[in-house]
Amino acid sequence: MCFKYASVASGSCGNCHYIGYKNTKILVDAGLSGKKTEENLNNLDINLENTSGILITHEHTDHIKGAGILSRRYNIPIYANENTWKVIENKIGKIKENNIKVFENNVPFYIEDIKINPFSIHHDAADPVAYTFYNGKNKISIATDLGYVCDKIKENIYDSKLVVLESNHDVEMLKMGSYPYYLKKRVLSRKGHLSNEDAGRFCIELVERGTEKILLAHLSRENNFPELAFETVKGVLQEKNIHVGKNLELSVLKRGKISNLYAV
């Protein structure tokens, strides 16, 4: 058996990832409306009955908008660390007491047969995390909304077969674009978002450590476009003689649409 992964949506209007393994279904973030999440998953014939958990990365609306609704509708537990719970509790509405699950960063836990490691990342949120998932054979990682990739983050992600990695913006587009100064500063800061170039540089290390599929995620609508993210990362990899299509599979996740179902 292998992991199944799909991006339900990716970008500032809503983020949601689906992970399946055997009969276990997990969502990472639920930033779309409940209805849109159902619709997108239906395109892959996936329903949310018996979903084992919604794992929250951080409290920004594009990651939690539908979490409460889905938890109430399908009786799904929501997992987050304590600091994140403090700031999402009144945003997601009332959910059942026993669906409130609290984890500690950097302390792995299991949902059925999947070992989950939530690890700290750098972003302007209360206590943001990224996740790795391990089924005893393969590992996959989801890391978006991170200002930079420090050594600790790298170590957590290394050896993943599939990595969902933020490739948020093109630095020049951002600098020349219409964002107000404070917002530009925020995005570019170490607690902001990862640029195409930085994503590309980290992809080199990932491929050297055995990553086979990289899915670029959380693209900015104003300061990026899919072809640019793809070509920038591809170009950075090429400089190190790593070739898309030969040494790795590289794709860009769509903003509002469900992706293919990847098997790892």
Ligand SMILES: [Zn+2]
């Ligand atoms: Zn976000």
Ligand SMILES: [Zn+2]
């Ligand atoms: Zn965020």
